[in-house]
Amino acid sequence: MSIHTRFPTHLKPLEPQGSYLLEQERKQASFDVQALTETIYGHEYLARQEKILAILQNDPILSDKSHRYYTGRDVRFQKGLVAARRLVELAKEQQWDTEEWGMANLLFDESGPFRLHRAMFLPTIENQGTEEQRQRYMGPAQRYEIIGCYAQTELGHGSNIRGLETTATYDVASESFVLHSPTLTASKWWIGGLGVAATHAIVMARLITRGQDYGPHPFVVQIRSLKDHTPLPGITVGDIGPKFGLNTIDNGFVLFDHVHIPHISMLARYSRIDKASGRYIKPPNDKLTYGSMVYVRASIVLGQ
Numbered sequence: 560m561s562i563h564t565r566f567p568t569h570l571k572p573l574e575p576q577g578s579y580l581l582e583q584e585r586k587q588a589s590f591d592v593q594a595l596t597e598t599i600y601g602h603e604y605l606a607r608q609e610k611i612l613a614i615l616q617n618d619p620i621l622s623d624k625s626h627r628y629y630t631g632r633d634v635r636f637q638k639g640l641v642a643a644r645r646l647v648e649l650a651k652e653q654q655w656d657t658e659e660w661g662m663a664n665l666l667f668d669e670s671g672p673f674r675l676h677r678a679m680f681l682p683t684i685e686n687q688g689t690e691e692q693r694q695r696y697m698g699p700a701q702r703y704e705i706i707g708c709y710a711q712t713e714l715g716h717g718s719n720i721r722g723l724e725t726t727a728t729y730d731v732a733s734e735s736f737v738l739h740s741p742t743l744t745a746s747k748w749w750i751g752g753l754g755v756a757a758t759h760a761i762v763m764a765r766l767i768t769r770g771q772d773y774g775p776h777p778f779v780v781q782i783r784s785l786k787d788h789t790p791l792p793g794i795t796v797g798d799i800g801p802k803f804g805l806n807t808i809d810n811g812f813v814l815f816d817h818v819h820i821p822h823i824s825m826l827a828r829y830s831r832i833d834k835a836s837g838r839y840i841k842p843p844n845d846k847l848t849y850g851s852m853v854y855v856r857a858s859i860v861l862g863q
Contacts, residue, residue: 611662614653620645621667632806636672639807640756643671647703672756672809673706680707683761687777687826695823696779700759705785708752710813711763715744720763720775725815727764727778727825731837734822738764738780740814747813754798754811758783762815766825768837774845777826782813793818 575583585592597605615621626638646667650660660677664670684696699705716722724745727736740746747753753760759781766776782796783789790796796813822834829842 607659608662608666611653611655611659612666614649615663615666618645618649621649627669632801635806636755636809639669639671642667642669642807643673646671647673670751670805670808672752672807673703674808675708675751676700676703676706676757679709680759680761683709683777684779684826687828688779689827692779692823692826692828696759705758705781706752706756707759707761707779708750708757708811710747710750710753710760710780712747712749713744714746714748714812715742723763723765723775725762725764727762727766727776727820729766729768729832729837730819731835733819734834735819736778736822736824738762738778738815738818738820740816745814748799749810750813751805751808751810753782753796753813754809756809757811758785758788760813761826766832766839768832768839771839773830773839773841776830778820778824779826780818780820780824791818 600608621642626635630638646663649655650663653659655663664674664677681697681700684693684700688696696705700707711720711723712718713723713725715724724740724742725747726739726741728739729736747760747762750757750760759779762778762780763775764778766773781791782794784791793816794813795816797811799810799812802810822832825832829844831840832838833840
């Protein structure tokens, strides 16, 4: 039951409040605030931002924030899913480029279940995939026919990717990788978008071939059926449950029980496995494997 209380409007604060004081301080600035803003960001950038902000503010779905404070987790996630879909529709209608997409996500101020699809899944394939892999995955992902996430963090390991336990062992006979979670702490955990929405994931797993462990490498892995969204055989996936915040994002977990994935699954722009022999061809620099992780950490610092 919802009870609406009418608050007395004639009462005023005893002393000036923070918002008023801040406004007064800003008025005393010795420089033109707008001029400084344009110097930092540029007039064209700010004009585009204002245009996008007006679109968001006038959209009935994206401007509705009534669910943010008094609704449960399920409703918040459902609303977040609707808003995320609306952002995708708007991007298509308005023909936003990548920078404008970033502006819209920042101005909307609520992360949704598709956030890592654009922030990590697409950039990882774009930057670490071969031309064949980009042709295979980028089109469906950009059309949202598949929804991706980035599965690196494990129950036992976060940014320490050298400690990751999930393995991808190359099987020459079947020309496939066998993806496996050998321990409980190998569970991929806290993965945004994985709990409910994602059909695919970039899975960071230890590459093993011809008896040698070459450390973590990225693999594109289908998690759920594109027909009925059920988990594929050998895959245990779900939502991690209530959190203190970000309840419009479905953080999830996944475990693999000797799941075979095709040779093309390993993103191979910089390193690859020879299909016939299983021989490992190393990258020119081992640090290239960490590109997506570094990119996202830098984006967090930039507030994107």
